[in-house]
Amino acid sequence: MNIRTTAYDEMMAFQRQTEALAQVSGRLGWDQETMMPRGAVAQRAEESGAMEAVLHARRTDARLEGWLAEAEGSGAVAAANLRHIRRSFTRNSKVPSRLAEELARVTSASQGVWAEARASNDVAAFLPSLRRVIELRREEAACLAQGGNLYDALIDDYEPGATAASLGAMFDGMRPRLVELRGAVLEASYQPDSLEGRFDSVGQMRVARELATAFGYDWDRGRMDLAVHPFSSGGGSDARITTRVVENDPFNCFYSTIHEVGHACYELGIDKDYALTPLGAGVSMGVHESQSRIYENQLGRSRAFTGWLMSRMRSQFSDFNAKDVDAFYGTVNKVRAGYIRTEADEVQYNLHVMLRFDLERALISGDLGVADLESAWNDRFRADFGFGVDKPSNGVLQDVHWSVGLFGYFPTYSLGNLYAGCLNQALRKALPGLDAQLADGDTSAATAWLRDNVQRHGGLYEPREVIERACGFAPHEGPLLDYLEEKFRAIYRL
Amino acid sequence: MNIRTTAYDEMMAFQRQTEALAQVSGRLGWDQETMMPRGAVAQRAEESGAMEAVLHARRTDARLEGWLAEAEGSGAVAAANLRHIRRSFTRNSKVPSRLAEELARVTSASQGVWAEARASNDVAAFLPSLRRVIELRREEAACLAQGGNLYDALIDDYEPGATAASLGAMFDGMRPRLVELRGAVLEASYQPDSLEGRFDSVGQMRVARELATAFGYDWDRGRMDLAVHPFSSGGGSDARITTRVVENDPFNCFYSTIHEVGHACYELGIDKDYALTPLGAGVSMGVHESQSRIYENQLGRSRAFTGWLMSRMRSQFSDFNAKDVDAFYGTVNKVRAGYIRTEADEVQYNLHVMLRFDLERALISGDLGVADLESAWNDRFRADFGFGVDKPSNGVLQDVHWSVGLFGYFPTYSLGNLYAGCLNQALRKALPGLDAQLADGDTSAATAWLRDNVQRHGGLYEPREVIERACGFAPHEGPLLDYLEEKFRAIYRL
Numbered sequence: 001m002n003i004r005t006t007a008y009d010e011m012m013a014f015q016r017q018t019e020a021l022a023q024v025s026g027r028l029g030w031d032q033e034t035m036m037p038r039g040a041v042a043q044r045a046e047e048s049g050a051m052e053a054v055l056h057a058r059r060t061d062a063r064l065e066g067w068l069a070e071a072e073g074s075g076a077v078a079a080a081n082l083r084h085i086r087r088s089f090t091r092n093s094k095v096p097s098r099l100a101e102e103l104a105r106v107t108s109a110s111q112g113v114w115a116e117a118r119a120s121n122d123v124a125a126f127l128p129s130l131r132r133v134i135e136l137r138r139e140e141a142a143c144l145a146q147g148g149n150l151y152d153a154l155i156d157d158y159e160p161g162a163t164a165a166s167l168g169a170m171f172d173g174m175r176p177r178l179v180e181l182r183g184a185v186l187e188a189s190y191q192p193d194s195l196e197g198r199f200d201s202v203g204q205m206r207v208a209r210e211l212a213t214a215f216g217y218d219w220d221r222g223r224m225d226l227a228v229h230p231f232s233s234g235g236g237s238d239a240r241i242t243t244r245v246v247e248n249d250p251f252n253c254f255y256s257t258i259h260e261v262g263h264a265c266y267e268l269g270i271d272k273d274y275a276l277t278p279l280g281a282g283v284s285m286g287v288h289e290s291q292s293r294i295y296e297n298q299l300g301r302s303r304a305f306t307g308w309l310m311s312r313m314r315s316q317f318s319d320f321n322a323k324d325v326d327a328f329y330g331t332v333n334k335v336r337a338g339y340i341r342t343e344a345d346e347v348q349y350n351l352h353v354m355l356r357f358d359l360e361r362a363l364i365s366g367d368l369g370v371a372d373l374e375s376a377w378n379d380r381f382r383a384d385f386g387f388g389v390d391k392p393s394n395g396v397l398q399d400v401h402w403s404v405g406l407f408g409y410f411p412t413y414s415l416g417n418l419y420a421g422c423l424n425q426a427l428r429k430a431l432p433g434l435d436a437q438l439a440d441g442d443t444s445a446a447t448a449w450l451r452d453n454v455q456r457h458g459g460l461y462e463p464r465e466v467i468e469r470a471c472g473f474a475p476h477e478g479p480l481l482d483y484l485e486e487k488f489r490a491i492y493r494l
Numbered sequence: 495m496n497i498r499t500t501a502y503d504e505m506m507a508f509q510r511q512t513e514a515l516a517q518v519s520g521r522l523g524w525d526q527e528t529m530m531p532r533g534a535v536a537q538r539a540e541e542s543g544a545m546e547a548v549l550h551a552r553r554t555d556a557r558l559e560g561w562l563a564e565a566e567g568s569g570a571v572a573a574a575n576l577r578h579i580r581r582s583f584t585r586n587s588k589v590p591s592r593l594a595e596e597l598a599r600v601t602s603a604s605q606g607v608w609a610e611a612r613a614s615n616d617v618a619a620f621l622p623s624l625r626r627v628i629e630l631r632r633e634e635a636a637c638l639a640q641g642g643n644l645y646d647a648l649i650d651d652y653e654p655g656a657t658a659a660s661l662g663a664m665f666d667g668m669r670p671r672l673v674e675l676r677g678a679v680l681e682a683s684y685q686p687d688s689l690e691g692r693f694d695s696v697g698q699m700r701v702a703r704e705l706a707t708a709f710g711y712d713w714d715r716g717r718m719d720l721a722v723h724p725f726s727s728g729g730g731s732d733a734r735i736t737t738r739v740v741e742n743d744p745f746n747c748f749y750s751t752i753h754e755v756g757h758a759c760y761e762l763g764i765d766k767d768y769a770l771t772p773l774g775a776g777v778s779m780g781v782h783e784s785q786s787r788i789y790e791n792q793l794g795r796s797r798a799f800t801g802w803l804m805s806r807m808r809s810q811f812s813d814f815n816a817k818d819v820d821a822f823y824g825t826v827n828k829v830r831a832g833y834i835r836t837e838a839d840e841v842q843y844n845l846h847v848m849l850r851f852d853l854e855r856a857l858i859s860g861d862l863g864v865a866d867l868e869s870a871w872n873d874r875f876r877a878d879f880g881f882g883v884d885k886p887s888n889g890v891l892q893d894v895h896w897s898v899g900l901f902g903y904f905p906t907y908s909l910g911n912l913y914a915g916c917l918n919q920a921l922r923k924a925l926p927g928l929d930a931q932l933a934d935g936d937t938s939a940a941t942a943w944l945r946d947n948v949q950r951h952g953g954l955y956e957p958r959e960v961i962e963r964a965c966g967f968a969p970h971e972g973p974l975l976d977y978l979e980e981k982f983r984a985i986y987r988l
Contacts, residue, residue, distance in 0.1 A: 016540070017540075020540045021541075021545065021548065024544070027522065031525065037716055037734075038714055039715040039731050040732035043514075043517070043770070046770060047514045050511040050515050050518070218533070219531065220532055221533040222531055223529065237531075237534045237536065237537045238537055276540060
C-alpha cells in the first residue's frame with residue numbers, strides 16, 4: 001500500500017510539472033496572438049516546437065507506464081487523475097514522435113498559407129497544404145483508432161466519449177426545427193431594426209470591460225487585450241481573454257468579450273485544489289463552449305440583460321438607434337442572411353456547423369477529395385442557406401481550423417450550444433428571479449450556479465456526466481430548440 | 495571524420511532546442527514584469543521552476559558528454575560553439591540539481607521578502623532570507639570553484655575570464671581620479687540648472703519611441719512596454735525593451751529607453767547565422783553593458799545629441815527651462831549628491847559599484863556577516879559620498895540583486911563602463927564627423943560601427959577579446975577617465 005501511494009504521489013509530482021509546462025506553452029500562444037513583434041514568427045515556430053517536443057516527451061515518458069501500473073489512489077479525485085493521465089499516455093504513445101513533430105511543423109506553416117490564400121481568395125494556393133495536413137491527420141487517426149473509425153479517433157481529442165454517430169444523431173434532431181425556425185424568421189413581416197450609429201473604440205473597450213466585470217471576470221487572475229480573432233488562454237490563476245473592435249459593429253466586441261469571459265470563468269472557477277493537475281482544466285471543448293455560450297447567449301442576449309446593456313451603451317455613445325428596450329432586444333438578436341459562422345446568430349449558427357461536420361467527415365474518410373472541397377462547400381451552402389457564396393473568404397476559406405488540422409472540433413461548438421440549452425433550463429428553474437437581476441446587470445446568481453454545478457468540477461467527471469449532474473437529466477437537444485423557438489418567435493412576432 | 499561531424503551536428507541540433515527553450519523561459523520573465531495579472535504569482539513560480547528544471551536537465555544531459563568527447567568542427571565558429579557548450583555542461587554538472595532547484599526556489603521567495611522589506615524599510619525582515627541565499631550561493635560556489643576562490647567562481651557566470659583580482663585592479667585604477675573629479679564638480683562655482691516643468695506621460699512615451707527609433711531599434715523584432723524597473727529581454731528576432739515614466743523626471747524615461755535599446759540592439763545585431771546557437775547571445779554582462787552605456791552616455795548624453803533631444807522635447811512639451819543647447823547639456827549631465835545607484839550620473843556611478851563590490855566579496859568570503867551588513871554599508875557610504883544614508887531603501891535595501899543571489903554581477907556594470915570608454919575612443923577616431931550627425935539625431939554611423947565591430951560577433955570571441963579587436967588596444971580604464979574628466983570639466987567650467 002505504501003509503495004502504491006508512492007507511485008501515485010511521484011506520478012502526480014511529475015504531472016504537476018507537465019501541467020505547468022503546458023501553461024507556459026499556452027502563454028507562448030497568447031503572446032504570439034497579442035504581443036509578439038511580427039518579425040519573430042520564424043523564431044517563435046522553433047520555440048513552440050521545442051516546447052511541444054518537451055511536452056510530448058513527458059506525456060510519453062516511460063516512467064508513466066510504471067507509475068500507472070503501480071499507482072492506486074483512493075477516492076474519486078485520484079481515480080479521475082489516473083483516468084486522465086492514462087488516457088494522455090495511451091494517446092500520445094500511439095503517435096510516433098516523428099509524426100507528431102511533422103504535424104506541428106506542417107500545420108504551423110499551413111496556417112500561414114491559409115491566411116494568405118484567404119486574403120487573396122485563392123483556394124488553389126491552399127489546397128496542397130490542406131492535402132498534406134489531411135494526410136498527416138489521417139495517418140495520426142489510424143495510429144489512434146487501431147482499426148476503428150478515423151474521425152471518431154480525432155473527435156476524442158476534443159470531446160472524449162463523443163462519436164460521429166452520436167453527434168450525427170444530435171444534428172439530425174436539431175436540423176428540421178432549426179431550418180423551419182430560420183425560414184419563419186427570415187420571412188416574418190416584422191423585422192427588427194439594424195443598429196445604426198457611431199461607436200468609438202475607446203467607448204467600446206470601456207463597455208467591454210464593464211461587461212466582463214458584470215459577468216464576474218476576475219481581473220486579478222486575468223487580463224484583456226486585443227486580437228484579430230478573439231480567444232481565451234490559460235488557466236489556474238492566469239486565464240486571459242482577448243476581444244476585437246469593429247467600429248460600426250459594437251456587438252462584435254461586446255459578445256466576443258462575454259463569450260471569452262465564459263471560457264475564462266470556467267477555468268478560473270475550477271476547484272483550486274485541482275490546480276496544475278489533470279482535473280485543473282475544462283473537461284472538453286463541448287463543456288467549455290457550453291459556458292461561453294450560456295454567458296453570451298442565454299444570459300447575455302436575454303431581454304433582461306440587453307436592457308441593461310442598452311443603458312450602458314447610452315452612457316458611452318450619444319448616437320445610436322433604439323426606440324426602447326424591446327426594439328433594442330430585437331436589434332441585438334436580429335437574424336440576417338450571412339456567410340460567416342462566427343458572425344451568425346443563435347438560429348443559424350448550428351447550420352454552419354452541420355455543413356462543416358459533414359464535409360470534414362467526408363474529407364477524413366476519403367469520400368471527398370480536397371480538389372472537390374470548394375464546390376462541395378458551395379453546393380451545400382446554397383442548399384442550406386438559399387444563396388450562393390460570393391468569394392472563398394466568405395466560404396471554404398473562412399475558418400482557420402482545417403489549416404491547423406482541427407478535424408473533429410467543429411461539432412463541439414454545437415454540442416456546447418446543446419449543453420447550454422440544457423443548463424439554461426435547469427438554471428432558470430433553480431433561479432426563478434433571475435431576469436430581475438439580469439435587468440440590473442447582476443449575473444452573480446447565474447454565474448454562481450454555473451460555478452457550483454459545472455465549473456468547479458474541472459476534469460472530475462466525464463463531459464456528458466458533468467452536464468447531466470448539473471441538469472438532473474441526460475443532455476438532449478430539446479431544451480435548446482424550445483428556447484430558440486420561444487425566443488425568436490416572440491422577437492419576430494410569430 | 496564522418497562520425498565526428500555527426501556528433502557535432504547532433505549536438506548542435508540538441509543545443510538549438512535548448513536555446514529555443516531558454517528564449518521561452520526569458521519570455522516568461524518578460525511577461526511576469528509587464529503583463530502578468532498579480533494573482534498569478536504563485537502559479538508563475540511553478541511554471542518558471544518547471545522551465546528551469548527542463549533547462550537544467552538539458553544542460554547536464556549525459557549525451558552532451560559523449561558528443562563533446564567526439565565532436566570536432568572546423569573553423570572558429572565550431573570551436574567557439576564547442577567552448578560554450580563545454581563550459582555550460584561543466585558548470586551545470588558541477589552543481590547538484592537539488593542545490594540548483596533550492597536556489598531557484600529560495601531566491602524566488604527571497605525577492606518578494608526583499609520587496610516588502612524595502613517598502614517598509616525593515617532590514618531585519620530581509621536578513622534571514624539574505625543569509626539563506628548567501629549560504630546557498632557559497633555552497634554553489636564551492637561546487638564550482640573546487641578549491642579555488644569562491645567569488646571568482648560566481649563572477650565567471652557573468653563575465654567569463656574576469657576575477658576579483660582583475661576587477662579590483664580596475665577599480666584601484668579608477669577610484670582616485672573619480673573621487674577627485676566628483677569633489678571638483680560638486681564644489682564648482684558654476685552649477686547647471688535642474689530641469690523644471692511638466693512632462694505628461696503620453697509626451698514622454700512619444701519622445702521615448704522617437705529616441706529608440708533614432709538609435710536604430712528594430713520595431714519589427716521588438717516592442718516597448720512599461721515596467722517598474724526597466725529591462726531588456728530576449729534575443730534573435732524578438733528582443734523587447736521596457737521603460738518607465740516619472741512625471742517630473744523625463745530623463746529617467748528617455749535614458750532608460752536608450753540604455754535598454756543598447757542592450758536590445760546588441761542582441762539584434764548578432765550575425766543571423768548564430769541565431770539559437772551559443773554564439774547567438776551577448777557574450778558577457780560586461781560587454782552587454784558596454785553597449786547599453788555607450789548608447790546611453792557617450793552618444794545619448796553627448797553635447798551634440800542632447801541638442802537634438804532638446805528640440806524633440808520642445809515639440810512635445812511647451813513648458814520647461816532650457817536657455818540654450820549648452821545649458822540643456824549641463825542640465826542633462828548635472829551631478830547631484832544622491833543615494834541611488836540607478837539614478838547616479840556618469841561621474842558617481844562607479845563609486846556606487848565599488849561599494850557593492852567590496853561588501854559582496856566580504857559577504858561571500860565570510861569576512862562580513864549579514865547582521866553587520868547595514869552598518870558596513872552605511873559607514874562606507876558616508877566615507878565615499880560624504881553624507882549619511884537616511885533610510886534603508888536608500889541604502890542597503892535599494893538593489894534587487896543580492897535578494898536573487900546575484901553576487902559577482904555588480905562589477906560587470908563598471909567593466910561595461912570601462913569598455914564603453916575604450917569603444918568610444920576608437921569610435922570617435924573612426925568617425926570624425928560623428929558630432930554633426932548626432933546633432934541631427936542621426937546615430938546610424940555610430941551604431942553601424944558598433945554593430946560591425948562588436949555586436950555581430952555575439953559569442954564568437956571571449957569578452958575582453960571582442961573589445962580589444964574592436965578598439966585595436968587592450969581595454970583599460972584610461973579612455974573612460976580621460977573622457978569623463980574632459981566632459982565634466984567643460985560642463986562645470988573647471
